[in-house]
Amino acid sequence: MGFAEKVMNDLGGAMASVLAALGVRLGLFGALAGGPATAKELAGRAELAERYVREWLWGLHSAGYLEFDPGSERFTLPPERAAVLADERSPLCLAPAYGLVPPLAGMLDEVAEAFRTGQGIPHEEYPDGLYRAMERMSASWLDTMLVEQWLPAVPGLTEALERGGKAADVGSGSGRAVLAMAQRFPGSEFTGYDLHKPNVDRAAAAAADAGLNGRVRFEATDATTGLAGPLDLVTMFDVLHDAPDPPALLAAAHRALEPSGGVLLVLESNAAADAQDNRGAPGTILYATSTLYCVPSALADGGPALGTLGLPFAELAELAGRAGFASTEEIPLRSPMNALYLLRP
Structure with a gap:
């Protein structure tokens, strides 16, 4: 009972x-x-x-x-x-997350078939409403925390960008992070990389509307081969666990960063070291999202399908070390869902 x-x-x-x-x-x-x-x-x-x-x-x-x-x-x-x-201006707003429910539930037939075959589900087979919901979810922290809290938490980073630095956002989606940083740091140049061409088109249109075309660009390019440096900052927000080749992506970021002061910021799900400790509502939400979207889409890209909770700190630090990074540290966040990591060459 x-x-x-x-x-x-x-x-x-x-x-x-x-x-x-x-x-x-x-x-x-x-x-x-x-x-x-x-x-x-x-x-x-x-x-x-x-x-x-x-x-x-x-x-x-x-x-x-x-x-x-x-x-x-x-x-x-x-x-x-x-x-x-x-x-939705509140950092505590969870309203956009409800937008995930209808499109993910609508994919049950396709996911059930993927369970039977072991095959992936390409990104383009998911409804556009899912990506709009993801964009709105990320906006709740990108618009309120990225330039006000996260970047200033890295010593010397805001000063470098104010002087006129160069930065890249990998998996830039519709360009929210790039545009927020470009507006805050008018003397710096920013590039967004995304494998999904419709995302790049939306981001480019948003940059044009904001009058930022001169120092902001978006490329439908694989960042493992297309990331060009030297860069003061590379960001990967909820990207690495879904990447087709996470070690190669980290290695590309390491090569592109300015050796003496460049940094990589990685946002991942707040995952416990032991999967059995990912319990309660956050774990349930993230494992469900992983089952219905992250694993199928990553398998379709030929990736290892680490899953939404597949990169706890120790796993990320190990991958970063193999990619050449000298240190990995966590930047404290007041969030049950996200963890932010700072990697230095």
Whole structure:
């Protein structure tokens, strides 16, 4: 009975996640963050049908997301919950993560077949909604932490970029990290490398819109052979564990870095040294993402498919040492999901 209760709670969480994904897509959390509302009032704010909104409200009230006042018949999203569900400028915002649920669940047939055959699933077979959700997730920390906290945590790095340095982002996606750094350091040059051509096209368009084309470029190039130095900074954000050849990618970064002061920043999942210690909600979320996306797509690229939690500190340090790096250290983060590492040549 105790385990049956756990399963019921997990199923309830899965259903709540789908309702939350719907709420994020329709702007319901943002509308409710504006103040308490009845179903009719919230439907008016969001320009939606009241009957649907009412059922959504009761569903997430049942899940413990919302509060309800019987006297006024109004639902409330308290400010501390709004910071997690409605404010994408907040470093604690988890709303974009709900966007992973529908596209990953929609790939169950393909993943089940991959289980039977052992084959991978190419990136292009996943729906575009998955990549949009990933971009929004990364934006929650790139926009609030990268230039304000992570780069200043490396002694001398911001000064080098302010003087006019050169940096590269490997697996640059739609260019969020590159654009954030380029805007902060107008005297430096930045290059983004990504194997997925649609990502490069989106990033180039974003750079043009931001007026950064003169010192920002994006290339649909394999960084293991195309990374050009000498560079003051190379970044790999949630990239290395999915790479077709992680040792070769680290070796390429080592060759490209300026020997006396260049650094490599690697963001990876916060993985325990022993897989059995990756427990609880963070481990479940990351292993599910790994099963449904990271392992299949990495296998399709011919990679070792390390998995989302496949690079704990000791494993990364060992790979870095073999690639020629002299030191690997962790930069403290207040995050249950991510770990940031600093590698020096």
